[in-house]
Amino acid sequence: MLGFRDPVADAIGLLKPRTVVGPNLRAVGEWALRFDTFLHVRIGGLVRGTCWLILEGHEPVLLQEGDTFMLGNPPPYVLAGTLDASPRPAEPVLAEADDGFVRIGQESGDDLYLCVGHVAFDDSNAALLTDLLPPLVIVRAADPRGMELGQLIALLATEVGVAAAGGPLVQNHLAQVLLVHMLRAHAGQTDRPTGWLGALNEDGIGTALRAVHADVAHSWSLKELAEISHMSRSAFAQSFKNQVGVPPLEYLIQWRMNLARDALDRDTLSISELARATGYQSESAFSTAFRRVVGSSPAKYRNQARKPELASPAQQ
Structure with a gap:
C-alpha cells in the first residue's frame, strides 16, 4: 500500500533530495566569482558581511548579513564584493577549499562569510519543484521569516568543516529543513500559482x-x-x-x-x-x-x- 501524508512531505519524498553543503566562502577586498548554470536548487545565506548577487537577466541584488537566497535552475550568476570587480570562474577557486572553506584575500574581521548548499533531486521528478520556482528568491533578515532562516544558515555554517560525529548527517538534515523554510517563505511572497506549495499556507x-x-x-x-x-x-x-x-x-x-x-x-x-x-x-x-x-x-x-x-x- 502507498503511504501518503502531508503534501509537502510527499512531494519532497518523491524528489529524493541530495544535498551538498559548502564549501563556504570567506572573502575580503575586490573579488568576484562566476558560477555556471546548474540544475535544481542552490540555497545560501550571509552569516556576515555583504555581497552582490548578479543573476543573468536580472538587476544586481545587494545581499546583507542575515539575508538568505534560493536559486531555482538558475542561469549563470556572479557573487561579488563590488560591482566593478572582474569575475573569475568559481569552480577552480572552490576546488581549493580547505576544511570546508575557501578564502579570498587576507583574513579580516570585516570579511564576508557566505554559507551555501546545493540540493539536487531525482531527475524524473525534479520538475515537481523546479517548475514552481522563479530563478531567484530572497528573504531579507528583516522579513517575518528572516530571523529563523538566518539562524538556520548560521547553524549550518558551524557544521561545515567541523570534524564532529554525524556531521554530514546534520548538514544534510539542516539543508533540507532550510529548503522547506525557504519554500514557505516563497509561498508567502508570491502571487503566482504555487502547485503543492499551496499546502504551506x-x-x-x-x-x-x-x-x-x-x-x-x-x-x-x-x-x-x-x-x-x-x-x-x-x-x-x-x-x-x-x-x-x-x-x-x-x-x-x-x-x-x-x-x-x-x-x-x-x-x-x-x-x-x-x-x-x-x-x-x-x-x-x-x-x-x-x-x-x-x-x-x-x-x-x-x-x-x-x-x-x-x-x-x-x-x-
Missing part, C-alpha cells in the same frame, strides 16, 4: 490539498473538497486554480500519476494493485489516465525503468 486550499494527500485513493469530488475547504464549489474551484495552477480534480490526477510513476520506478506494486492504491476501480481506467498524463502505458513505463537494472555491464 493554512487556508482552505491547503486543507483540501492535505485531505487529498492523506487519502489519495478516495473518490474525491469537487463538492466534497469544497466542503472541506468551507467554500462554495465555484469559489473553491476558482481559488484552487488561481493558487495551484490547475483545477482541483486535474491536480488529483496529476498527483496520482506522480505517485504511480515513483511506484513503477521502484517496482513495488503490480499494476492492478497500483490502480487500487491510486483510486481507480479497474486497471484499464488507471492505464488510460496514466497514458494521458505520462504518455505511455504503465507496463511500458515499468519495463523502461527496469532496463538499466537488467542491462549487462557490456551493454551499459
Whole structure:
C-alpha cells in the first residue's frame, strides 16, 4: 500500500533530495566569482558581511548579513564584493577549499562569510519543484521569516568543516529543513500559482490539498473538497486554480500519476494493485489516465525503468 501524508512531505519524498553543503566562502577586498548554470536548487545565506548577487537577466541584488537566497535552475550568476570587480570562474577557486572553506584575500574581521548548499533531486521528478520556482528568491533578515532562516544558515555554517560525529548527517538534515523554510517563505511572497506549495499556507486550499494527500485513493469530488475547504464549489474551484495552477480534480490526477510513476520506478506494486492504491476501480481506467498524463502505458513505463537494472555491464 502507498503511504501518503502531508503534501509537502510527499512531494519532497518523491524528489529524493541530495544535498551538498559548502564549501563556504570567506572573502575580503575586490573579488568576484562566476558560477555556471546548474540544475535544481542552490540555497545560501550571509552569516556576515555583504555581497552582490548578479543573476543573468536580472538587476544586481545587494545581499546583507542575515539575508538568505534560493536559486531555482538558475542561469549563470556572479557573487561579488563590488560591482566593478572582474569575475573569475568559481569552480577552480572552490576546488581549493580547505576544511570546508575557501578564502579570498587576507583574513579580516570585516570579511564576508557566505554559507551555501546545493540540493539536487531525482531527475524524473525534479520538475515537481523546479517548475514552481522563479530563478531567484530572497528573504531579507528583516522579513517575518528572516530571523529563523538566518539562524538556520548560521547553524549550518558551524557544521561545515567541523570534524564532529554525524556531521554530514546534520548538514544534510539542516539543508533540507532550510529548503522547506525557504519554500514557505516563497509561498508567502508570491502571487503566482504555487502547485503543492499551496499546502504551506493554512487556508482552505491547503486543507483540501492535505485531505487529498492523506487519502489519495478516495473518490474525491469537487463538492466534497469544497466542503472541506468551507467554500462554495465555484469559489473553491476558482481559488484552487488561481493558487495551484490547475483545477482541483486535474491536480488529483496529476498527483496520482506522480505517485504511480515513483511506484513503477521502484517496482513495488503490480499494476492492478497500483490502480487500487491510486483510486481507480479497474486497471484499464488507471492505464488510460496514466497514458494521458505520462504518455505511455504503465507496463511500458515499468519495463523502461527496469532496463538499466537488467542491462549487462557490456551493454551499459
